[in-house]
Amino acid sequence: MLMRNIKLVLEYDGSKYHGWQFQANANSVQQELATAIKKLTGESVIPDGAGRTDAGVHALGQVASFKTESSIPAEKFAPALNSILPPGICVLRSEQADPDFHPRFSAKGKHYCYLVLNRAQRSPLWETRAWHVRDRLDFEAMEKAARYFMGTHNFRAFCASGHQNKTFTRTIAHSSWQFGNEVLRYDTIGDAFLYNMVRIMTGTMIDIGRGRFPPEVILEAFETGERNTLGMTAPPEGLYLVEVFY
Amino acid sequence: MLMRNIKLVLEYDGSKYHGWQFQANANSVQQELATAIKKLTGESVIPDGAGRTDAGVHALGQVASFKTESSIPAEKFAPALNSILPPGICVLRSEQADPDFHPRFSAKGKHYCYLVLNRAQRSPLWETRAWHVRDRLDFEAMEKAARYFMGTHNFRAFCASGHQNKTFTRTIAHSSWQFGNEVLRYDTIGDAFLYNMVRIMTGTMIDIGRGRFPPEVILEAFETGERNTLGMTAPPEGLYLVEVFY
Numbered sequence: 087m088l089m090r091n092i093k094l095v096l097e098y099d100g101s102k103y104h105g106w107q108f109q110a111n112a113n114s115v116q117q118e119l120a121t122a123i124k125k126l127t128g129e130s131v132i133p134d135g136a137g138r139t140d141a142g143v144h145a146l147g148q149v150a151s152f153k154t155e156s157s158i159p160a161e162k163f164a165p166a167l168n169s170i171l172p173p174g175i176c177v178l179r180s181e182q183a184d185p186d187f188h189p190r191f192s193a194k195g196k197h198y199c200y201l202v203l204n205r206a207q208r209s210p211l212w213e214t215r216a217w218h219v220r221d222r223l224d225f226e227a228m229e230k231a232a233r234y235f236m237g238t239h240n241f242r243a244f245c246a247s248g249h250q251n252k253t254f255t256r257t258i259a260h261s262s263w264q265f266g267n268e269v270l271r272y273d274t275i276g277d278a279f280l281y282n283m284v285r286i287m288t289g290t291m292i293d294i295g296r297g298r299f300p301p302e303v304i305l306e307a308f309e310t311g312e313r314n315t316l317g318m319t320a321p322p323e324g325l326y327l328v329e330v331f332y
Numbered sequence: 333m334l335m336r337n338i339k340l341v342l343e344y345d346g347s348k349y350h351g352w353q354f355q356a357n358a359n360s361v362q363q364e365l366a367t368a369i370k371k372l373t374g375e376s377v378i379p380d381g382a383g384r385t386d387a388g389v390h391a392l393g394q395v396a397s398f399k400t401e402s403s404i405p406a407e408k409f410a411p412a413l414n415s416i417l418p419p420g421i422c423v424l425r426s427e428q429a430d431p432d433f434h435p436r437f438s439a440k441g442k443h444y445c446y447l448v449l450n451r452a453q454r455s456p457l458w459e460t461r462a463w464h465v466r467d468r469l470d471f472e473a474m475e476k477a478a479r480y481f482m483g484t485h486n487f488r489a490f491c492a493s494g495h496q497n498k499t500f501t502r503t504i505a506h507s508s509w510q511f512g513n514e515v516l517r518y519d520t521i522g523d524a525f526l527y528n529m530v531r532i533m534t535g536t537m538i539d540i541g542r543g544r545f546p547p548e549v550i551l552e553a554f555e556t557g558e559r560n561t562l563g564m565t566a567p568p569e570g571l572y573l574v575e576v577f578y
Contacts, residue, residue, distance in 0.1 A: 097455060097457060099456040099457055102456075144457065146457070168453055168454060173456060173459050174456045176453050176454055176456050178453055206411075207410060207411070207422050207423065207424055208414060209343060209422060210344050210345040210348075210420045210421055210422050211392070211461075213345075213419050213420075215457075
């Protein structure tokens, strides 16, 4: 049989899984997807993913791929897998990709967004969907900080320990906040992101909004590369992998 | 001790409860609230609610009230109850109301919204939060239909059987759709709503969008009062009680 490479675009509710990547003794998106593919095609595969989203992190457009010898038309994998996958995961679309397409290594960029619920009381409907921040925030300082991320910089200070990254220079093409009534949304598009980078960027901007640091702490961190000069790592529940560009 | 009437504004995730109203052998918002008040004040009360939301229906601004002899400042009930209530329910604010204030009988109007997810594949993040409609819809016909609801009409045809309503004349001050990329939002404000009225209105507008009826089916239903001339009752998961006016 002809071996084909199938590309999937996935949405998932990160609060229901222990992240993208397979782990023994914990449910993962990768494992659920492998199980569904096995049920559908009879083939045992480990699908590759574009980004290793942590436990709690959501996806609106995660990209995965796997090789198959099945004769199912490429675009039919989406509805067929959705009838097998649990409610927390859905395939938005499926298509045939080049034989050498790899979701992570072929990616040219990624779009993440981060949602903050900024009000006094917690929210039943935003629980697991946004970071609840009670403090009054300086939106102007946060947006100034967001603009400092644009361009090519050394992001070593914005990388969690335990990473396997060897280079720290990354280029950010878009970085901006939208301030709604209670929900604040940060969007960023870059060529690639270090481990926990968006969460450290967001946590730092919230600390800037709280007045704990001036926005220029970001410029200093580009120079020093020191993680401990920055704010907290924002929690996973506010982070969404929106889109992967190829 | 002085008896005070405390007014609460509530948000809840309707997917986690069997509706507002107390039921034996099923968890309800009213029961959870009564339990939390009992823990806080030691008093056994049955809080009144503005609307008896069905199982699955959400609230962004349900209003409840209860009488208390406790000395807790009125505005402190919100944070105090939130520390006791389960994650699915939250008190947005609390205040002292007039002794004769009643959430339902004092209400001058209500604002509901209904969310429809209009796309091919189901959604993990909108599951339990919106009605998933796959069909291509005629937005122009739906908005025309929405406008027909404005004004004072006989809504007998838009009332589910099993109701206890005696009069069917209601006045709708606002009725309009917003058509997003995938999420369609219907908003309506009226003086009062019959049992399942917003869900029958929305189900009928979706059937109009599907081309099953012309928008004028609504005008005919005002004349005939016949429920069976209309579309389906939209499911509860898309409905939100947004605000109650006094």
